[in-house]
Amino acid sequence: MRTDKQLVDEILAGATEKFSVLAERYQQQVYRFLRGMNLDHDEAADVLQSSLIRAYEKLDTIRGGERFRVWFYTIAANQARNYMRRSRRDVALDDVVLSAEDQNPGEALDRERMAALVAVALGNLSEDQRKVVLLRIYQEMPFSEVAQACGISHGNSKVIFHRALKTLARWLAPAMGRMDLDYKER
Amino acid sequence: MRCCVDDRVMIEYLEGELEGPAAAEIGQHVASCDECHTALLRLRAVRAAVADRVRDLAPPDESFWKANLESVARATWLKSEPAGVVRRGRLRKLAPMMAVAAVLLLALIGALRTGAFNPDTRRPEVAVAGADTVSAEALVDSLYMLARLAGQYQMAWRTMESIEEIGSSSDSSLYDEVEMTYPGTGNVYDALLTMEDEQVEQVLYVLASN
Ligand SMILES: [Zn+2]
Numbered sequence: 200m201r202t203d204k205q206l207v208d209e210i211l212a213g214a215t216e217k218f219s220v221l222a223e224r225y226q227q228q229v230y231r232f233l234r235g236m237n238l239d240h241d242e243a244a245d246v247l248q249s250s251l252i253r254a255y256e257k258l259d260t261i262r263g264g265e266r267f268r269v270w271f272y273t274i275a276a277n278q279a280r281n282y283m284r285r286s287r288r289d290v291a292l293d294d295v296v297l298s299a300e301d302q303n304p305g306e307a308l309d310r311e312r313m314a315a316l317v318a319v320a321l322g323n324l325s326e327d328q329r330k331v332v333l334l335r336i337y338q339e340m341p342f343s344e345v346a347q348a349c350g351i352s353h354g355n356s357k358v359i360f361h362r363a364l365k366t367l368a369r370w371l372a373p374a375m376g377r378m379d380l381d382y383k384e385r
Numbered sequence: 386m387r388c389c390v391d392d393r394v395m396i397e398y399l400e401g402e403l404e405g406p407a408a409a410e411i412g413q414h415v416a417s418c419d420e421c422h423t424a425l426l427r428l429r430a431v432r433a434a435v436a437d438r439v440r441d442l443a444p445p446d447e448s449f450w451k452a453n454l455e456s457v458a459r460a461t462w463l464k465s466e467p468a469g470v471v472r473r474g475r476l477r478k479l480a481p482m483m484a485v486a487a488v489l490l491l492a493l494i495g496a497l498r499t500g501a502f503n504p505d506t507r508r509p510e511v512a513v514a515g516a517d518t519v520s521a522e523a524l525v526d527s528l529y530m531l532a533r534l535a536g537q538y539q540m541a542w543r544t545m546e547s548i549e550e551i552g553s554s555s556d557s558s559l560y561d562e563v564e565m566t567y568p569g570t571g572n573v574y575d576a577l578l579t580m581e582d583e584q585v586e587q588v589l590y591v592l593a594s595n
Contacts (some may be wrong), residue, residue, distance in 0.1 A: 217460035259469025
């Protein structure tokens with residue numbers, strides 16, 4: 200399999216059709232990242248497409264050492280921002296948390312409700328926090344890459360992550376109380 | 386989660402950001418302190434819940450991804466080149482005679498495309514400067530057959546399309562005539578530079594079998 204770097208070099212050397220290989224490699228994970236950023240399907244599809252087009256047009260601006268994946272997330276996050284500015288969604292965290300508390304104590308919160316609760320909690324984080332959390336937790340990026348993708352310092356990416364995780368833990372506490380603490384990441 | 390290990394340190398530990406000795410210290414403490422142990426499990430559970438939430442999103446089906454790639458292709462490489470594309474002469478890697486032969490193959494491809502080549506009618510005009518050691522006639526015949534056998538007609542089409550793109554900047558139409566100069570800067574020669582390595586390899590393979 201060709202590395203991203205090889206593909207980028209080949210595209211810039213004229214094998215432009217190789218861009219489809221890069222697009223295919225990242226379209227699914229970036230789509231999910233965008234959904235995690237609280238865009239609905241149509242919005243995520245739209246942002247995904249415009250991000251890929253922009254990445255192609257700006258491909259020559261990747262400088263030595265910068266990796267396509269991180270760079271592409273930067274573009275996707277910026278494109279998503281335009282969307283989020285246009286349609287601000289305010290989700291009522293309290294409602295969801297309360298409804299989670301309503302459930303019979305001692306009963307584990309079902310997966311679906313947990314997912315809904317997490318979605319709302321993520322939606323209530325600041326955009327920067329949400330971005331950092333998703334890149335770190337879902338995309339499993341090291342903080343150095345998270346920082347690069349967000350255009351912030353390494354230290355700042357950690358601080359934002361710490362705050363966000365603490366905030367999430369606080370919000371999700373009522374549900375966590377009954378959550379199976381042996382819950383493992385699959 | 387108030388306890389003996391600071392939240393910040395606990396998160397650093399969770400994220401694997403602590404140095405070996407520091408991590409070992411927290412690890413030992415967590416193993417013996419219920420409060421910290423629970424705090425760590427909760428943080429881990431929050432992390433896992435976030436990862437699951439994103440993973441569990443119903444993914445669009447295959448056709449969505451395919452359609453997306455097609456739309457992107459139409460808006461990108463099928464339409465234009467990104468900025469900063471530098472074409473390097475791959476041809477330089479070819480031995481001069483091979484290059485001449487490759488030019489001949491392209492001429493043949495051009496002939497196929499324009500319909501000029503038909504075994505029953507006339508042969509395409511082939512003129513190559515410096516091709517003293519190559520029998521153009523024989524090469525064209527064998528290349529034609531080999532190319533056909535190898536099912537490379539499609540490749541020929543693609544190559545012709547890139548020749549056309551390059552040709553469109555000048556006035557000469559490749560539909561009418563295949564212009565060749567070697568080792569000059571004619572259209573066909575330029576077109577060779579745009580061939581993918583794989584295509585060049587195929588050309589070389591074909592030539593090697595002659
Ligand atoms: Zn403790």
